[in-house]
Amino acid sequence: MVIPQNTTTDSATADIRYDGPVEVTSWAVAPVLAESTALDFLNTSLYSTGRQIDWLGSGAALVDWLQQVQLLSEQEALEVRRMARLEELDTVAAGARQLRDWFRSFVLRYHGQALTGDALHDLAPINDLLRADALHLQIHVRPPPSDVGSTVSPLHGVWKRREISSGALMYVLGEAVAHAIASLSFANIKYCQGRNCSLVFLDKTSRLSRRWCSMATCGNRAKQASHRKKQQKNPPHAS
Template identity: 35%
Template sequence: MSNVSLPPIFVADAMGIDFLNSRATPVDTPVEWLGSGEDLIAWIKAAGLAPADVLQDFKANASAGELDAVAEQARSLREWFRGFVHQHKGKALKVSELSKLEPLNRILERDDTFGQIGVGKDEATGSSRFVWVEKRRWHSPESLLLPIAREIANVVCNEDFRLIRACEGHACTLLFVDRTKSHRRKWCSMAVCGNRAKQAALRERMR
């Protein structure tokens, strides 16, 4: 598996599924985006899951070994959820599966979030208004797992597992939620796997 040479890929239309795509084979070569603590911070920054100043603080003050240990935990969480998704994708997720989500709930119970009143914009009028802002206390590098766990929980609670698909591209392992009206999405990206499939079909017809 290669070191990170590509920017993180976000094609799933659900961040919890994009987290699974942090280890993938998008174009023939397997890529691991969470191979180290610094890789994990870079992926979280690209995903917008933690404030930039928090990530910079952890990068500057945590030891390399401490961050690498959190990256290892993130990879373990990812592979646990990958198994869960592959087992249940394509069919309705039943509440009887709750016991299988215990590893995720154990992480979620560590969360230390709170809300505050802030100022935001009313999208309809463009004027300023008070809004509820959710914040988190980032006690240690392990806190970086919490927004990821929340995104995974969002997939479990709010996504239709019948619409979770695997890209049909040759050797591609990317997953996504099919939000198309016809629910016939086949590719992680038309620009990559879709285009390659069209080219292959054209070559086959020319033969």
């Protein structure tokens, strides 16, 4: 599944770079911190200590990540691993990386502003991908509500694919991306302000004040740098 790449940029996005090192080597798996699965999808590729890290570098890695972010259930992931050949999965992973590149360019172009209907002309690749998907609606029992007195129906409709094959993985990803485009507030999509960090996230704080991908990494380093700078300006007096 080939996804056409949109590499258009403008002056509003030209200052964002992806070629600087960021210290994330403590993460054994792809970071899940963006408050959006589709944005976490973008964060599966970054640079660390001068080398690129790609958590979708193979078909097996793609299935692992889809299970990690719960786009595939454990049973579905097992079924894909059992039925699909490794070379088939690797081909799908290559398509996933192309989809990621396209979505990255879309987010670069439109983040920090409200989406309008004018964005539709850039959405042909994702619409073309999803047009080939095959879904059907089934009625399932809803998980028990936490509120004992709830009047919510115990049944609900769930969209299902006829099968979860290697080829269907692109539709799983495409659906997550399309849902994000249709539902997220792009005005609140931000890039981490950490030095040379390329991670993206949705700011859901009440005051829209989030600055870092994670306080444990970039936020903590920024605090340490600020503290050192203050110490240099105001060194402690010798006793």
